Amino acid sequence: MLNTQDGLDVYKRLVRYYYNGFLNFVLNDEDISALTWSKQQELLQSIVHCSLIKKYPVNNEFSRLYFKKLISCLEKAGQEVHDELYIGLCNIMNNTSDDNLFRYRHHIIGNDFNNIITIKETKNMVVNGTTGMKTWEAAFMLVDWALCNQGVFRDKTVFELGSGVGFTGIVISKFCKPREMILSDCHDDVLKMISDNIEINFPNMTVKEVNNCKSFVNEKHCLGTMNLDWNNDNNMENIALKKPPDIIIGADIVYDPSLLLPLCNVIQDFLQSNNNIEIYIASVIRNEATFETFLSILDTKGLTYHKLQQEESVFVEWDNTIQRCLLKIKMLS
Numbered sequence: 549m550l551n552t553q554d555g556l557d558v559y560k561r562l563v564r565y566y567y568n569g570f571l572n573f574v575l576n577d578e579d580i581s582a583l584t585w586s587k588q589q590e591l592l593q594s595i596v597h598c599s600l601i602k603k604y605p606v607n608n609e610f611s612r613l614y615f616k617k618l619i620s621c622l623e624k625a626g627q628e629v630h631d632e633l634y635i636g637l638c639n640i641m642n643n644t645s646d647d648n649l650f651r652y653r654h655h656i657i658g659n660d661f662n663n664i665i666t667i668k669e670t671k672n673m674v675v676n677g678t679t680g681m682k683t684w685e686a687a688f689m690l691v692d693w694a695l696c697n698q699g700v701f702r703d704k705t706v707f708e709l710g711s712g713v714g715f716t717g718i719v720i721s722k723f724c725k726p727r728e729m730i731l732s733d734c735h736d737d738v739l740k741m742i743s744d745n746i747e748i749n750f751p752n753m754t755v756k757e758v759n760n761c762k763s764f765v766n767e768k769h770c771l772g773t774m775n776l777d778w779n780n781d782n783n784m785e786n787i788a789l790k791k792p793p794d795i796i797i798g799a800d801i802v803y804d805p806s807l808l809l810p811l812c813n814v815i816q817d818f819l820q821s822n823n824n825i826e827i828y829i830a831s832v833i834r835n836e837a838t839f840e841t842f843l844s845i846l847d848t849k850g851l852t853y854h855k856l857q858q859e860e861s862v863f864v865e866w867d868n869t870i871q872r873c874l875l876k877i878k879m880l881s
C-alpha cells in the first residue's frame with residue numbers, strides 16, 4: 549500500500565483511483581462493509597456529478613472497467629449496490645463520444661482534495677513519433693521529491709528539459725513557489741499539450757507569445773513554454789532567457805542512446821552560462837548500459853553528480869519497486 553493511501557477511508561481511496569485512472573485496486577471485507585448505500589451515493593457525487601469530472605472526463609473505457617469492477621466487488625460480497633452505479637455503468641456503455649486518444653487524469657496532491665492537478669494526455673507511449681504525450685513514472689517520482697523539498701525551488705528560475713505534457717513543471721510552479729518555471733520540449737504537439745495543461749491548471753492567466761516562446765503570468769505564477777531541441781546547434785543563442793536559470797530539471801529524459809550526448813551538451817552549455825546551476829534528473833532505469841553511458845558522459849564533461857533518496861510515495865503515487873535514479877548534477881568545482 550502506498551504511503552499516501554495510509555489511513556484514507558475507502559471512499560477517498562476510490563475517488564483517488566478514479567481521478568488517477570488506477571484500476572488495480574483491491575477492496576477488502578472492511579472496505580466493502582464501509583461502502584454502505586450512503587457512502588456509494590457520496591462516491592457517485594464525487595466521480596459522476598462532480599463539476600471537474602464533467603468538464604474534464606476520465607477515459608470512457610477506464611470508467612467502464614472501474615464501474616464494472618466496483619459493482620462486481622460489491623455483488624460478490626453480497627453488499628447492496630446503489631441503483632445509480634448500475635445506471636452510471638449503462639450511461640458509460642452508451643457513451644460512444646470518447647475517441648480514446650486523449651484522456652484527463654486528476655492528481656490529488658497529498659490527501660488534500662482541494663489540491664488537484666488535471667492533465668490532458670494520451671495513454672499511448674508514442675504518438676506522432678514522440679514519447680511526450682503522456683506522463684511517465686519518473687515524473688511522479690521527481691514531483692514527489694520536489695514537493696518534499698519545496699524550499700529548493702523557492703524564488704528560483706527553473707528550466708525543464710523534455711517536459712512532455714507538463715505535469716512536473718506545473719506541479720512545481722503551483723506548489724513550490726519558483727520565481728519562474730519554463731517548460732521546454734522539441735515537438736510541436738507536445739508544446740501545444742503543455743500550453744493546454746497550463747491553461748487548465750492556471751485559468752485566467754495573461755498569455756503572450758513571442759517567437760517560439762509562450763508566457764503565462766498572473767499575480768502569483770509565471771510559467772513559460774519554449775521549443776528547445778537538444779540536437780540543435782546554438783541552442784544557447786536561440787534561448788530567449790533574461791538570465792540563466794538557477795535550476796534545471798528533467799524527468800525520464802535519459803532513455804535514448806542517440807540523445808545522451810546532445811542532452812549532456814545542452815546541460816554543459818547551461819552550466820557554462822552559470823556554473824552554479826543545480827540540475828535534478830529523475831530516471832527509470834530500463835537499460836543499465838544506457839544509464840551508465842549517461843553517467844560516463846557526465847564524467848567526461850567534468851560534471852559531478854550524486855544520488856538523492858526518495859524511497860516511497862509521499863504526496864503523489866509512483867511505483868517504488870521500479871529501478872530508478874534521482875540525480876543531482878553540478879559542475880565540478
Ligand SMILES: C[S@@+](CC[C@H](N)C(=O)[O-])C[C@H]1O[C@@H](n2cnc3c(N)ncnc32)[C@H](O)[C@@H]1O
Pocket residue numbers: 678679680681682683684685686687709710711712713732733734735738776777778779798799800801803807
Ligand atoms: C519519456 S518522455 C518524458 C516526458 C516527461 N518529462 C515525463 O516524464 O512525463 C521524453 C521527453 O523528451 C522529449 N525529447 C525527446 N527528444 C528530445 C530532443 N531532442 N530535444 C528536446 N526534447 C526531447 C520528448 O518530446 C518527450 O517529451
